Amino acid sequence: MAKPHDPASSSNPLGDELRGGRTARPCALVIFGATGDLTKRKLVPSLMGLAKDGLLPSGFAVVGFARRDWSDATFRGELADGVRQFGRSDTLRAFEGLAESFTFHQSDFGDPAGYRSLQQKLEQIDRQRGTAGNRLFYLATPPSAYSTILEQLAATGLSREQDGRFARIIVEKPFGHDLQTAVALNDQVRQGFHERQVFRIDHYLGKETVQNILALRFANGIFEPLWNEKFVDHVQITVAESIGVGSRGGYFEESGIIRDMIQNHLMQVLTLVAMEPPATLSADGVRDEKVKVLKAIRSFAPADVDRETVRAQYTRGSFGGEDVKGYREEEGVAEHSTTETYAAVRLQVENWRWAGTPFYLRSGKRLPRRVTEVAIQFKQPPHLLFQGGRPLQPNVLLLRIQPDEGVALRFGAKVPGPDVRIRDVRMDFRYGTAFGGETADAYERLLLDAMLGDGTLFARRDEVEEAWRIVDSIVTGWRQSRHRPEEYVAGTWGPAAADRLLAGGRQWRKP
């Protein structure tokens, strides 16, 4: 292959115009499984969001790699449809301007000839479109195809970086089904790619409000001094969904809420809330601190799991005025299924900062609202002067991740009048109001970061494996437990049994 001009070199005398604004370097993006929903609903609309904002390099092309016998025109038509339906405003125009940069490559994932011809196609694209030999591979296939694709990329040398050209791979969750399969997947990735070339996507980390956790903590002087076991009574992290499993019953039976949500999204949010300040905001600076949080959480002994966790399934109920099925009545769900649709876990981060302060993680389907939030509940003042010494409502700092993204602080204020009466009031910051305008999808940020080679918002191998270690210990305990999952009526905030996790007068929030 002829050596293309190296864009990373400092020979571009105008290069700061590209890098100063976080414009990605020229590259070709190869999407494996490009005929699937993810490409149409998320990836290409997000790429066009980047194009609209001027963040895509002009030397850019997309190759869709899949088994179906599609032409370039069919592929482009499908993508245009996706951008029209799921893209931000004006992104269709961006797509129309770039449509010729999208081509389709038909091949079986396991066919070596398909990868050789892919290589030739990419070299041609380099010559025509100035993509400079840089490659970004995206595994948008079912996990069962990962192994074959990784093997072929390594065998054909497409995964090799040389002469300043990058080759990176983005892997979609789930990263394994348990610790053992996660380790096996990571080992396989490593055969072709160095860790710095690997970008494991958890789209939660691409959300502005999740990133704002770091900004809130480390860009302000007032919060961090209180952010420890001396002042914080406990932390509740909730990811609630109002929908049921719908047509995903078969998949969900294998995963349950603990694998589907807690192992990845909730653990990621937990690490951002609990981590120490990193020395720098570099990818490894941040991820080193996140991993330390996970390492400070002990695996559960099987005998402790029933005490420290609650799992449950939703039963038939009413939601939004309509009757809805119970979990075991859903399509693809076994009649005697023990898969949990709700889980609550009490975790102890055993380090200097958090010793004795529990973190409650909870996630469920068919809860009353779709909401994601982190509630930092503070301890009562040491001496209660008001209301006859009766405890007041505790102060809560609430980080709302979705919807109504923002931050709120609950505190007591004197009710006007001759009596000294205290009432809760709330100070509210709403993202949508303070920073209006259109918000980019999480995938936009993550795709851009992958093109820039910035792994800060991606899960590193050790993070994934530590999270699985904790979750595996819970799943093992449940498997050995004599108890079936609890039940909760669809449309309620979960089983009554979840209350026993919260000792000492604490209560679950009803966000």
Place this chain on the structure above:
Amino acid sequence: MSGAASLCRTPPRPVPLPQVGDALRAIWRSCSSGAGEADVARSLAINFVGIAEVADEAELRAAVERLQHRTPCRAFLLLLDDREAQVRAEVAATTRLQGETHDIVLEEIAVRMPAAAFPRLPGVVRPLLVNDLPSHLFWNAPWPQRESFLDDLAALCDHTVVDSRRLHAPHTELPRLAARRARGARITDLGWLRLRPWRRALAEAFERLPHSAGSSTTTVIHHGARAEAAALLLGDWLADRLGAAVTYVAGPEDDGPCPRSVQLRAGRDEVDLQVAGPNLVAHVTTAAHCFLPYRVPVSRGTDGDLLAAAIDLG
């Protein structure tokens, strides 16, 4: 960020200058009383002081309209109009309604006055700036004959935005702007931000062609009647970065505030950048390659979007 929001604007209400503060408080009260059980909040993020000639009022208002979508503000619209015999003010507000919440996202104080009243302006604005919020001055008027006018308003603010396309004599006035910056003033020029697609497209060209320092580079910039300042800014940049010898070719047409084309030659490599509809189209040719042309949108939004971006930068 979530849910549909709608905007509600109060009709402008003339008020004597000393009563502007009271008039704004009356607007808050009326929003609250109309809101029933809804929460009412003022969500102002900045003070915005915009100055323009009355002929450009609609343009300034359109820019503020866009700005408040992104950055809720208390906005002073200072309109120079020599037909006015005295200083007149009116106030209005815009509320964003979203579900049960009402957010006041724009408090607008429009002040009309003859140019002779200019020295009184800082005294009008100063007591009405919201405490603890960053203040941005948008000087959207020609360069002042007395620079102290600009100085006095800029002294109230943390950051000044100018638009060099308003300059009547860019050859002499752009260096004055540069001198202010050199003295430490925080100034952002919308004219420079407007050139971002041009700079970007040229930078992309150099991703494709190898550039050796010291190679002789010539550039020809074609521009219309309103784009002299932009052409000079772009030419100066190319001269500074590439050591390019720049030739300007001015046409009489009024075809917008940006150049019409740039032809750049460095040894045997050529870059040709032309406006074609909504895009800049770049043709890059080297001795070895003729790349497919690439496009960069010539604009990424309205002047209001550009103003919001300038304020983010400031």
